[in-house]
Amino acid sequence: MTTGTLTEAILEFPDNRLLIDLCGEFDRNLTDIEARTGVQILRRGNQLALHGPAEAQDAAQAVLSALYQRLEQGRPVGRADIDREFRLGAEEIDTGDQLEMFAGGKVEIKTRKKLVEPRTDAQKAYVRELFQNELCFGIGPAGTGKTYLAVAAGVNMFITGQVDKIILSRPAVEAGEKLGYLPGDMKDKVDPYMQPLYDALNDFLPGKQLARMMEEKVIEIAPLAFMRGRTLANAFVVLDEAQNATSMQMKMFLTRLGEGSRMVITGDRTQVDLPRGVASGLADAERLLTSIPRISFSYFTSADVVRHPLVARIIEAYEKDAERGV
Structure with missing residues (x-):
């Protein structure tokens, strides 16, 4: 669904328990990601709906997917991990050597x-x-x-x-x-x-x-x-x-x-x-x-x-x- 330059992307997560951990207490992790990217993130059952510019959505999706993968490996997710994903993910590719x-x-x-x-x-x-x-x-x-x-x-x-x-x-x-x-x-x-x-x-x-x-x-x-x-x-x-x-x-x-x-x-x-x-x-x-x-x-x-x-x-x-x- 597209409205002007804003789009909606849907991410689906099979394990609802891990999704709860991904969102964080009182959705604090989602709030952090929203603040960094300017994307609005809404939870719908075992899905997350991302609203915002396509480029910002891509950055948010990359971080969310990496953090969920971390949870699947039995590793916790906190604010420091979110920060690390932003620094080592899209930012590093963007800046290059x-x-x-x-x-x-x-x-x-x-x-x-x-x-x-x-x-x-x-x-x-x-x-x-x-x-x-x-x-x-x-x-x-x-x-x-x-x-x-x-x-x-x-x-x-x-x-x-x-x-x-x-x-x-x-x-x-x-x-x-x-x-x-x-x-x-x-x-x-x-x-x-x-x-x-x-x-x-x-x-x-x-x-x-x-x-x-x-x-x-x-x-x-x-x-x-x-x-x-x-x-x-x-x-x-x-x-x-x-x-x-x-x-x-x-x-x-x-x-x-x-x-x-x-x-x-x-x-x-x-x-x-x-x-x-x-x-x-x-x-x-x-x-x-x-x-x-x-x-x-x-x-x-x-x-x-x-x-x-x-x-x-x-x-x-x-x-x-x-x-x-x-």
């Missing part, structure tokens, strides 16, 4: 909400490094897209099943202001400092999906100090504002790298907020790690600034002033 696409000369990163295309040659080279190496450094002034592109790459690798979670971190170093004077508990004090990371994620993931993923700890945003003692396996990990990590903190963070993980460290050597006399861990990492294979260093200049044109001129003015030794 990212590096293959890069080979054609076009560099872009697909996320849930938008297609991110680096603008400058340095940004394009940086994105290629993000997909080719397990440990990448992005170093340069503010506004050059270091963190934004890294988070976009992390979201892409997550939705294509290359990693199981995204972890974003920053050193909790105050930039001339004292967090202790802010009201609230530790989370309330730290969250404003982490806001740029939230902003980037909101650009790439729908709000409800992002909230759910953070609630389920699939996405974590935390101060650098919270990384101590952890082994970060099968994760895409970003350390932002790394110039404010001490040498000990940088070593601690780098040694968290676990099996199947990727790490990106971004920073601006001209904006160090550490106390006078405390060495920046980013500078030490540059000095010690540049000759190690599978670790890349990408550098940006004012020419790579993608914010307001005045930002590039401001950066150039400060750079010239520093060169004069004033």
